[in-house]
Every structure is written in C-alpha cells, then in structure tokens.
Amino acid sequence: MRGRAELLPGLAEVFREHGYEGASLSLISRATGLGKGSLYNLFPEGKAEMAACVLAEIDGWFEANLYAPLRAAERPAAAVSAMFDAVETYFRSGQRVCLVGVVALGSERDRFAGAVRCYFARWIAALAGALTRSGREPAASLALAEEVVAQIQGAIVLARALDEPAVFSRAMTALRIRVAAAG
Template sequence: MRPQKTNDTRLIEGLITVLQSRGFEGASLNDLAQAAGLQKASLYHRFPGGKQEIAITALRHVQAWIKDHIYLVLTRQDMAPEAKLDLVLQHIQERYQQGEKNCILNALSFDSGLTGIKNEISTSMQLWIDAFTALGTGQGLTTSQAGAKARQSLILVEGSLVLARGSGNTAYFHQALAELKKLYINT
C-alpha cells in the first residue's frame, strides 16, 4: 500500500480553514483541494461524497477537538475549576487564533439543511454544552443552572466571533472570554 503523502490532520485543518471563511456554498472544490494540498482528483478520491462529505469530516474533526480540548479538560477530577477553565480558554483562543478565525459551526449552520451537516453541528454544540454543564455541576450548581450557564458560554464565544469578524475587532472575542470566566469563577 502506498503511504499517504498528506498528513490527515493538516489536510482536514486546511479544509476547515476554507469552510470557516467561505461556508459550504462559497467553498469551491478547487479552493478545498488547494487548501488540502491535493489535486482535485485526489480530493474526489478521498471524499467521494464531495463537499458534503468534506463538511461532515471537518465537523467530526472539530467534534474530536471539542472532546479533547474542552470536554475532557472540564470533566477532569484532578484539577481545580479555575485551572480547568483557564486551560480551556487558552485552547479556545488558540483554536480561533485570538478571535481572528470564524467558527466552522457558524459558517456551516447556514447550510444545515444538508443531510448530516445539521446533526454534526448539533452534536458539536451539545458536546460543548455538556462539558460546561459538567464544570457547573462540579461547582455545586443544579443541572438546570449549569446547563443555562453552559449555553451562555457557547453564546458568548460564538457571538463574539461573529462580532469580531463583522467589525474587524477581536477585542469582542477577548471580552467574551473574560465574561465566560466570570460566569464560573468568582473574581
């Protein structure tokens, strides 16, 4: 078997970058192939389901990132809540390049009528909410209270990314992360 010439993570991150900035409809197969470092024929070979399969693969990659960098951190028992939250906020800043990058969940939500995409977006958001709910219940909140805070955390981050992108001002993103921390940590 021939070895893969392109690292899968790098390939998928390249696809995510295009989908984040252009959405499903705006992303051409040429743009996606170029970002993945592949010829168009190789992109078709890897993703015979076309752009829809690419989008679903990208969303599943983001789900794995949310699980590894948010869920598994916030559900750890061997760290103080503030330390867990600080680490997660650092991961979020890195993922969205300090507020410079759009969120793929937002970018693809406009195309959520496509089979599978809506479910993948919903699964990703629920994983985020479950992670922050666990943080809240670990601090003694009821499941209902923790769930409300968890949804607020997602609204803060997603909303700030929209504001940052629309205004060209990443201060909204940083302000939202500070507000998110205040939701959970008494300062």
C-alpha cells in the first residue's frame, strides 16, 4: 500500500477541484486508488486529517520555495524575482487554484483557520522583509507585500473564473513591474 505522502498530490487535486465539502470519499477513493478502509487506515480522522495533511504539504512547499529564500536572501531583489517565478510555476500560470484560498473561502474555513492565516501571514512577512532589506521603508514594504499577495490571489481567481490563464500571466508581469518601480 502507498504511504500518505504519495497520496497527498491526488488528494490536493480533489480538494482543489471539489472543495472540502464536495470532496466525497468516493471521489477521494477514485483519485487515490484506495478503498475507504485503506484511506481510514492511513488517515484515521478521515477527510479532515487528509485536508490538514494536504495543507501542511502545501505549507512545506511554500516554506522551502518562497518564505525561506525570501528571508535568507543576500540579494533580496533576486529572491523576489525568484518568488514570482515559483508562484507562476506552482499555480501553473493561473491554471491551478490556490487550495489555501479555496479553504479560506469555504465552509471549512474555521476548521483550518490557523493554517490558512499562517500561510498568508508568513508569505506577507517574508516578502515584506525582503522588500525592506532591498532598501524600502518597513511600512511601505508591508503594504506592498500585502498588495502583491492579494493581487496574486485575485489573479488566480479571475484567471480561473474567466478560464483565461493569460489574465494571471498579465497580472504577474504587472506585479513584477510594480515591485521594481517601488524600489
């Protein structure tokens, strides 16, 4: 039998596509190739544990690929540029929804509020820190970081709603220009 870690990408896609409430055990079973008994063996607390594990996996990816590089960068401007590259790759240039955003807006928001809050707060703080180290005032850095994260999230939603990934790409280009001009 496959381990939990191997199942997380498939679980994430089910939650992305159907939301937490719509992610039935039948859909999860189909996506993972495991029966309900095997799923409960791996995730004794059921769907809530599956979603928590998926959110933790996403958090780990963002920590390794965005937050830590932004916090540790000797060249903050290069780290911010790399952040934009990583975001475009992760969200498949606007073709993949933000599961943390889906959870933040769904009925399960309160159940996962800590993980959702932490995801966004750490992203904003890491970006604001990099912007400050690149010579901006701390308050302006924080405001710009909030703007960038908000616009990325909005661009993901708009690109998906319009079924036009180019909306996301244009927004990312505009944000890169905005950040460069603010320096």
